[in-house]
Structure formats: C-alpha cells, structure tokens
Amino acid sequence: MDRRKTLKTLLGGAVGTAFIGTTTGCDRNGDPVPASAVEAETEGYGLRTAYEAEREENLRSERFFSDDELQTLAVLGNIIIPGVEESGFSEFCEFMAKDQPAVHATRLRGGLAWLNADSSRRYDGKSFTELDDEQRIAIVDEIAYPDPEATTQPPGVQFFNHARYMALTAYYTSRQGIDDLGYVGNQANVWDGPPQEVLDKHGLAYDPKWLPLYVDQEKRTEQIQWDDQGNII
Amino acid sequence: MQIKKNDKEYDAIIVGSGAGGGMTARRLAENGLNIAIIEAGPYFDPQDNEMRTQLRWPYESPRRGASTTRPFGDFNAAFGGWDIPGEPYTTTPGTRFEWFRSRMLGGRTNHWGRISLRFGPDDFKHYDKDGLGANWPITYDEIKPWYEKVDKLIGVFGTNEGLHNDPDGFFLPPPKPRLHEMLISKHAKNVGVPFIPSRLSIVTKKVNDERGLCFYCAQCSRSCMVKADFSSSSALVIPAMNSVGQVDLYTNSMAREVITDSTGRATGVSYVSKEDRREYTIKGKVVVLAAGSCETARLLLNSHAPGQENGLGNGSGVVGRYLHDSTGLNVSGFVPSLMDRKRYNEDGVGGLHVYAPWWGDNKKLDFPRGYHIEVWGGMGMPSYGFGGGILEMQRAVGERVGGYGRKMLDEMNRYYGAYVGMAMRGESVAMYDNYCEIDPSGKVDEWGIPTLRFNYNWTDYEYKQAQHAQKTLRSIMDDMGAELVSAEPGKDREYGLLAPGEIIHEVGTARMGDDPKTSVTDRWGKLHESPNVFISDAATFASQADKNPTWTILALAWRQGDHIVEELKKMNI
C-alpha cells in the first residue's frame, strides 16, 4: 500500500492501526504495525473498504470492450435514449461488464456480435455502425418490442432488453435523467406531508386522530418533554 | 503462533461494538470503568466527511449504486454482507441459512432499518400462550424501565396507541405519512388491517444535545452525518470514548476465544490482529460477548474450560441451538392510480412512516405467531436498476410493450412513484433442530478460527403464517387496484418465504432461562457456568417476537451494564 493512501486513510480517520483509545502509552507491545489489506480508505464516493478499493483499481486497469464495441454501444445507446452518451452510457457498460461479468459481459458482447451479424446479413456485409440511420432503425424496430405472451424471446430481443435496461439506468442515474424525471430530493428538507392538492386529487386525508400528533416542524428544535405517561408536553 | 501478552487488566472486555456491545460500553464507561472493546472491523464515524456516503448522487459511483460489493447498494454503510471474503460458513445439505455480517465500528447499526419496537408482555411468555418454545425468565414489566431509558436517550418516534402487546413508550412525534402510505393504510383498513404511525429511532424533535435533527433525506442506511438516526458508533461508542471511563478500542481485531482459569472464570480474551495476523490476549475482570448472535455462539463454542470441553457455558448443549430469524416475504405491484404524479420532495425519513403491528388473534388462526407489515414505495432517488420494470408496467397499463426514445422516457416518467410494495415480518418458533455449530469438517476462516455450519428449516408454523400473509398482502394490493408482479407462490416455493437469516433478525443461540439444563445464561445474560462472562446481544433471546429485535437488545444491554457495575462494586464478580 503506498504512502499517499495510508496518509489519506489516516486523515480520513479510518485508522489502520488496531488501537484507538482514550488512554495513551499502549503501543500494542511496541510492535510496529504494518499497513495491511484491512485498512479502510476513501475513494471519492464515500468510504470504500480496502478490499473494495483494490478491486476497483484492478477493474479500472483492465479493458473489456474493444473500441469498435464501445462505439457500437454508443450508437445503439443514443437510439434507445437520445443523448445517453452524455450520461456516460458506454463507459458504464464497460465498467459493469467487469464489475458484474456474469450478468453483463457475454450478454452485451454477444448481443453486439449478434447485432453486427444481423446488419451484415441484411446490408451487404456492413456492421451496425456503418449503416445509415434508417437502416439502424429498421433493425432496432424488429428487436425493440418483445412479444409479451412469448415465454422466450429471440436473441436480438433479449439483447435489446438488456441494452434498454442499461440505458435506462445510465440515464436516470445521471444528472440529465434525474432532472428529466423531476426527482427533487437528496438534499436537506423539512417533510410535512404531501401537498394538499395531491391529497385532494387522490381523495386522501389525514386521520384526525393522528393529525395533532405529527411532528410540528416549527417546534422541532425545542427540547422534547414528556409527562409520566409518555405524553408530549 | 506466538501469543502476545498485554499486562493491563481491564474492568471489562467487550467483544463487538454493535447495538449490544455499544450500549454495554457506554454504560460501563459512564460509570467510570476501564474497558476494552474488541472490534473485528475498522473505525467508522458517520460524521467524518471522508467516510460520508450520505447525500451522494448515483453518478458518483461507477456502478451507479449497484450492489456488487454491498448487498444493499454501493452507498450503503455496511462493510460486509452475506459473504465476506475469507470468512466462509456452510449449511448442512438441503438446508438454508443466510448470515449477514457487518465488520465495522457500530456493526449493523450503521445501516439497519431503525424500526424500533418494544416486545410486549405476551412476547416474553409465549410458551404460556401456546405451549411452544420457551418463556423468557423475565417479564415485560421487569424490562419496561429499561425500554423507557432507551427511548429517552436515543429517541424513537411513534404514537401511544394503548395496544396490549405493542406497548406505548416515550415517543418523539412521528412524521406525516407519504402518499402511497396513506393509500395503503386506507385500503388495508378496507380489508380489516389497521396501520398506525411507524416507530423508528430517528430524531424528529430535539432529544438531547448529542444528536442532530433529521433533515429528511431517506438515507439512514448510509448512516447519518448529523447523528439523527441511531447508530451504535455515533450514539453509543464514540460518546463512551468521550465519557469519564477509559475506553481502549481495538479495531481490526478478530476475537478468537474467551480465556478462562481452571474454574471456568474468564481471565481475558484472545484475538487475531488483522494487521499482522498474530494472536494477542488482553485481560479483564469481566468479559461481555456482543459479536452478534451467531458469532457469539461461535466464540463460546470455540472457547473451552476444564469440564466445558463442548464449549464455554455449553453444559446444557444448547449453545447454537434455537437459532431463529424473523419470517419474511414481500409482495409488490404497480398502482395505476399513482401514475402521473406531481413532483415534490418525498424522501422523508430513511424508512416507512406507517406500519401495521400484528392485529390478529392466533387462537382463531391455524398458526401460532403473528407478523407485522412494512411498506415501501414513492418517488425515491434513482439508483442502479431504475426502469428495470418498465416492460411489466407498460403491460399493466396496456401500452405497447418495449420501445425506445422519447416516447419510452415519457412513459417511464409517468410510472415514477407508482410502484409500491409490502413486506411481512413475522415471528417464527424457536426449534431445537435449527442451529449453528462449529463446522465438523474442521474448516477455519482466514484468521485461523473454526467456522460455523448452519442447519435451519422452516416448519408448518411458518408455512401457515406465510400463506395467511400472502392472502392478506394480496388482498390489500387488490383493493388498491394494483397489478401484482408475481403470482402467489405455492408450497414448492415455500409460499414466498425468504431463506432463514435473510431478515437479519437472527436470535436465540445462547438463550436465557432459570434452568441451567435448558438454557445458557441467567436472567442477566450471564453464563450459568462462568461467574464473569456475559452476553449482551440477541443470542440470549428465548424467543423472537413479531417485532424487530434491536430495541430489546439495547434495553437488555443497558440493564445488564448497570448490573455489572453493581456487581463489581459489591465485589461479587
């Protein structure tokens, strides 16, 4: 483990030594404490354990898809969701193929190969990226609508389902998608129930028994006090 | 392997820093004792910005929050999961058990659900009611004062409902319900299931100077930087370290066994340091085991004293036996009337705002124990897998299934917030034949410590309860006009019951009782066969209730901590 990381770890408070105490003078029998694989450390999105950090470093040093494959993913992704490359779609596919290979690697790689084979068969040996827009859409339209009654779907449909799944995740977990969706949380808030118009629309109302008991957000900073029965006073 | 000795003798050594260990540590330290905490995982403090996963966005994670290394998602504050590299366990052929462990200061309380329910009077005497399992040696009235102390120190919101077996408490005011929670409550009432405000240990109103106020981000599972949720790390262990007592915290230290003298009195604990993989011992006048029910059983079974060759305190042979978890199953579906929702911040607290405590009367039913119902849904933050159900939703509303482009996104936006679910969490019956034991094949983990093997089967009691729950949950969903995702599972799928262990309420592996022949500890959680070894986690539970266990762990640990202080003062230990 390099020194920079160990330092960062120490600064992060995730102390690698086995001893943290309010007493001083106990240095674990004077033994030097080796840095080790059990240290927790930070990696930019909140604490990662050393196992996770090391694993991620390994994944990042590997490359799964070829340039061609990545380009094909990008072209297809932008058909599924226009602009999804800005949400990091192909990069996300690359990472997930290594992060969860059993789920994604062959499904995506095999699907891309299927797509190119299909393009080639139909359009004179061309790969999917070599097609024009109309030709691409012609292929996509044949695989984008699974038959809801069928028990198994043909390979192209299965691939498209998976690509759609990845595109939806990439998009809606990105800034653009979150804004498109209109999710407005993940920030400090004072929850005081759904807006009245929403309750009205759904024909719902608070139970009068509990209405006076819900937290009065105006008074939440005042110290709680109870009588002997547990009633708030 | 050389065993290193440290000559200092602590008043007490506590193994594990979760709910049980944290509370014991705080009580002993506040009483001025000199204690050591041995914790298998690293230091963790949710207030430390470098460790913070709270308020992060899904795109900050390369896997967009996927659960590759953390079962509850990439931002979840659990260092561990069902499988920990280098720390295996096995099950006997044909049986199932899933063992969730979290190795860090505060254990599983950094990311637990915060559902904080007292057990009721019947829960301590269930044998008297139905002749199954065993009574606890204590009554609700004996533990009630300790529940009150826990309520007042830690803070739990809820309402006093005057329900016989779901006792009132000293509650903070609850948050108003979310839209889907109001909808579910309404339709549940239609089918005869009463929902009430939930009871979660989240600070909605100032409880004391130690803790912050909830700002409604719905992310308690990431552990709260303002300490508005209860985590043992921030609410118990760190305050203990700042109290009058002396607290030495040994992190990354995996306890191996309790060391005893020839009479069975504990003299210390040995542990393997994860830094140098060497074994150390520390000495103490009292040893408190709180490593989590199964790990505590493992420690006892791996410890030996003269005459106690089958494991420390195991003269009864029931260490590891009567292991039981809550039952659980889930039903979810798409509610068309919740489509096209107006957007607003609906995060709320990190958990449900309403729930249904057990409302039934088992005397009139064909199964002995009850269950409660939890709910989920709403306009939550997207994470990995968002949109995964689009085909089912299109199908539910009669759209053409599949597609792409703007049309698909518009559809997805309309469906957002219309997907809801309900979970049944019930009481199972503690059985002698459900147990964990030291793996007879002689396996060890990477620290050289013999591992556990589990043997657990559900019985007809649980199957019948599950069938009842399937019917109930589905009838609420039907009343709401929900399109259910899956058909009702039959016997072949165990009526949808999750595997034992999956609800993560495993208890009972060193149950308390007055009779040393059938129980492991006395009413204080002290081993019958050792004068100074205590257990402060849920291993001592004679029976689980249709409630979650942690509030009871905390109350029992507080009571036990004060008892230990008294006994040390009186020189009884």
Ligand SMILES: Cc1cc2nc3c(=O)[nH]c(=O)nc-3n(C[C@H](O)[C@H](O)[C@H](O)COP(=O)(O)OP(=O)(O)OC[C@H]3O[C@@H](n4cnc5c(N)ncnc54)[C@H](O)[C@@H]3O)c2cc1C
């Ligand atoms: C996702 C999730 C949701 C939950 N929701 C709820 C809920 O809503 N309500 C509820 O009541 N309960 C809930 N629980 C259960 C709750 O977390 C546990 O009941 C509680 O944490 C148990 O406390 P404990 O002290 O027994 O063990 P833990 O919290 O597991 O702590 C044990 C500690 O001991 C350490 N340890 C283990 N082995 C060793 C060893 N050999 N040497 C040294 N240290 C060791 C561990 O690292 C850990 O820190 C939930 C759990 C999970 C995971």
Ligand code: SF4
């Ligand atoms: S919901 Fe409240 S208590 Fe939970 S993490 Fe967010 S602010 Fe903290």
